[in-house]
Amino acid sequence: MVGQAVVALAGVTKRYANGTLAVRGVDLVVGQGDFVSLLGPSGCGKSTVLRMMAGLIPPSSGRIEMAGGSATGDVGFVFQEPTLAPWSNALRNVMLPLRLAGVAKAEAEQRAAAALASVGLAGFEKSYPRGLSGGMKMRVSIARALVTKPRLLLMDEPFAALDEITRHKLNNDLLTLWEAERFTAIFVTHSVFESVYLSRRIVVMAARPGRVVEDLPVDAPYPRGEVFRTSADYAAHCRDISAALTRAME
Numbered sequence: 001m002v003g004q005a006v007v008a009l010a011g012v013t014k015r016y017a018n019g020t021l022a023v024r025g026v027d028l029v030v031g032q033g034d035f036v037s038l039l040g041p042s043g044c045g046k047s048t049v050l051r052m053m054a055g056l057i058p059p060s061s062g063r064i065e066m067a068g069g070s071a072t073g074d075v076g077f078v079f080q081e082p083t084l085a086p087w088s089n090a091l092r093n094v095m096l097p098l099r100l101a102g103v104a105k106a107e108a109e110q111r112a113a114a115a116l117a118s119v120g121l122a123g124f125e126k127s128y129p130r131g132l133s134g135g136m137k138m139r140v141s142i143a144r145a146l147v148t149k150p151r152l153l154l155m156d157e158p159f160a161a162l163d164e165i166t167r168h169k170l171n172n173d174l175l176t177l178w179e180a181e182r183f184t185a186i187f188v189t190h191s192v193f194e195s196v197y198l199s200r201r202i203v204v205m206a207a208r209p210g211r212v213v214e215d216l217p218v219d220a221p222y223p224r225g226e227v228f229r230t231s232a233d234y235a236a237h238c239r240d241i242s243a244a245l246t247r248a249m250e
């Protein structure tokens, strides 16, 4: 069930210091528990919208409201690169947000170990990033974003650099985590297939200037799995979303 608004953008425009108008007039409300993809061609302002939602950059005009204020512990962020500290093992990387929030070491260790287990990395606590595959590093990065139990998880093309099989596995595991932990997910991608597989709703964006052009539901039940991925229903949704993306790029 999708509940009350977790984040609401009203008339949001962002112009960077160099004069680039990245997005103009974005209105977007995302409800508690939803899984929403921002889909669009490169340069249409997807990352800009995500970074404004995270409070990493301010809008030039318009309003962004977060439910319950904007306590930073309430938002987790996963970047395209895993961005792990190479000198720290997996456990210490995942502990970092907790330690920064003042959580005692023993409790942080225990919670970080649980977060690593939740992404399938039990037993890899002592591994350093250089000893982990790309997919495993991304799992550590997701564990680090979820260790504070955020209400909202923002992801910026997290799986774009991974091979297809690893990407499918991470898609499945992300949905399992989302269903278990009930966070709200906003996922940036330029992949039609990935957005349809994951999302309950797809917000299609166009470029020059970046703006929202369509907002489409993906009416298919969860849990989703390989049966959905190979179904006629999935193919039909992909066709519809692909057509919307083509319209956005015209």
Ligand code: ADP
Pocket (backbone or CB within 6 Å): 016, 017, 018, 020, 021, 022, 040, 041, 042, 043, 044, 045, 046, 047, 048, 049, 210
């Ligand atoms: P997307 O995520 O859809 O690829 P971005 O939000 O990264 O799009 O970029 C939107 C537009 O803003 C692009 O034209 C990009 O070049 C520009 N842009 C992004 N970040 C900056 C920045 N820090 N300074 C100036 N221009 C930027």
